[in-house]
Amino acid sequence: MMREYKFRTKFRAWNKKDKKMINGIQNFFSFREFFFDKNIVVEQSTGLKDKNGKEIYEGDILDNREYKSVVEFYGCGFSAKIYFGGKSTHQHFDLRGEVLTSKIVGDIHNNPNLLEVSD
Structure with missing residues (x-):
C-alpha cells in the first residue's frame, strides 16, 4: 500500500551507500x-x-527517561515504537503524546547503538 505524499512538508x-543524511528536501523534483x-x-x-x-x-530516536522509541509512520499517522531493554516491545504510541517529555537523541541510521542495552 503506497501512501500519498503532500509537499507542504519537509523530507x-x-x-x-554514502552513509550520509540529506536534509531539507522540499522540492518535488528533488524528492522524485x-x-x-x-x-x-x-x-x-x-x-x-x-x-x-x-x-x-x-527514523529519529526519542528518549523520555523511561524508555527509548523510534518514530515511524504506522497505520494512518506517526507513532513512537517503544524499545525497552534494547528490544522492541511492538507497542506504538501516538507521537503527539510522546513529544512533550521526549528529546531526540539520534536516528536509526547514525545511532542504532542507542537502542541497545547499556551496561
Whole structure:
C-alpha cells in the first residue's frame, strides 16, 4: 500500500551507500530523484518538535527517561515504537503524546547503538 505524499512538508533522505543524511528536501523534483533510488531511505517530517524544539522526522530516536522509541509512520499517522531493554516491545504510541517529555537523541541510521542495552 503506497501512501500519498503532500509537499507542504519537509523530507530528509538517508543515503545507505554514502552513509550520509540529506536534509531539507522540499522540492518535488528533488524528492522524485530520491524516491526511486534503492540506496536512499526517504523520511518525512512529522511536523512536531521535541521538548527542546528540534524538528522530529521518521527514523529519529526519542528518549523520555523511561524508555527509548523510534518514530515511524504506522497505520494512518506517526507513532513512537517503544524499545525497552534494547528490544522492541511492538507497542506504538501516538507521537503527539510522546513529544512533550521526549528529546531526540539520534536516528536509526547514525545511532542504532542507542537502542541497545547499556551496561
